[in-house]
Amino acid sequence: xxxxxxxxxxxxxxxxxxxxxxxxxxxxxxxxxxxxxxxxxxxxxxxxxxxxxxxxxxxxxxxxxxxxxxxxxxxxxxxxxxxxxxxxxxxxxxxxxxxxxxxxxxxxxxxxxxxxxxxxxxxxxxxxxxxxxxxxxxxxxxxxxxxxxxxxxxxxxxxxxxxxxxxxxxxxxxxxxxxxxxxxxxxxxxxxxxxxxxxxxxxxx
Numbered sequence: 001x002x003x004x005x006x007x008x009x010x011x012x013x014x015x016x017x018x019x020x021x022x023x024x025x026x027x028x029x030x031x032x033x034x035x036x037x038x039x040x041x042x043x044x045x046x047x048x049x050x051x052x053x054x055x056x057x058x059x060x061x062x063x064x065x066x067x068x069x070x071x072x073x074x075x076x077x078x079x080x081x082x083x084x085x086x087x088x089x090x091x092x093x094x095x096x097x098x099x100x101x102x103x104x105x106x107x108x109x110x111x112x113x114x115x116x117x118x119x120x121x122x123x124x125x126x127x128x129x130x131x132x133x134x135x136x137x138x139x140x141x142x143x144x145x146x147x148x149x150x151x152x153x154x155x156x157x158x159x160x161x162x163x164x165x166x167x168x169x170x171x172x173x174x175x176x177x178x179x180x181x182x183x184x185x186x187x188x189x190x191x192x193x194x195x196x197x198x199x200x201x202x203x204x205x
Contacts, residue, residue: 007082007089016158019081019151021144022126026076033068036061071096081129081142083155086162088131090140102140106162110134112155114148131155 009015040047040061047054078093088109090102109131116127127148131140145151 009084010086013084013086015082015084017083017151017154019083019129019142019145021076021079022124022146024124024126025144026072029072029076030069033065033072036068037065040065081140081145081151083151083158085158088140088155090142104131104133104138104140106155106159108134109155109159110136112152112159114152116148129155 007015040058044058047058050057074096075093078091078099080089080091080093082089082091085106087103087105090104092100092102094100111132112129113132114127114129116122121127121144124146126144126146129142129145129148129151131142133139142148142151
């Protein structure tokens with residue numbers, strides 16, 4: 001499945017990167033069900049020698065192991081951190097039919113940092129990326145991802161570009177400029193705003 005099919009992009013928005021957990025996490029999650037399936041096949045002849053009961057046990061264990069494998073893959077595949085030119089979408093796929101989706105505009109991100117813990121993460125170049133929002137309380141986590149430093153740098157770069165575009169008034173429409181002036185006026189207060197306008201008018205004359 002193409003990454004673009006997992007989300008709907010808004011006009012002018014482009015997909016930059018879709019981050020998943022390291023493949024090592026998938027291998028770790030798939031290890032036990034794989035061992036169960038292999039062990040059952042080693043017991044194939046003894047189980048079949050038990051007749052119908054043995055066949056049922058064999059089929060049940062193979063089915064259970066296969067479903068466990070499928071679940072591990074689906075959880076790994078759909079647990080993503082999607083980075084676009086406008087926002088971050090965090091999908092926390094916990095079970096087959098249980099997920100939490102969080103979305104935040106790039107300009108709402110206050111800080112991005114990463115941590116590498118333990119020898120295992122250091123050797124495999126895996127770490128955890130954390131996004132702190134502007135309320136200083138909400139945090140989005142991308143755990144056990146490859147090359148966390150590059151992900152951090154990418155998000156910071158996109159955020160910087162977004163904030164720069166927001167401040168570039170030459171790209172704003174007339175209506176957007178009016179809304180910007182209204183926000184400035186509301187923030188300064190009526191008297192302070194009028195004083196600035198009067199001072200500018202005096203300087204111009």
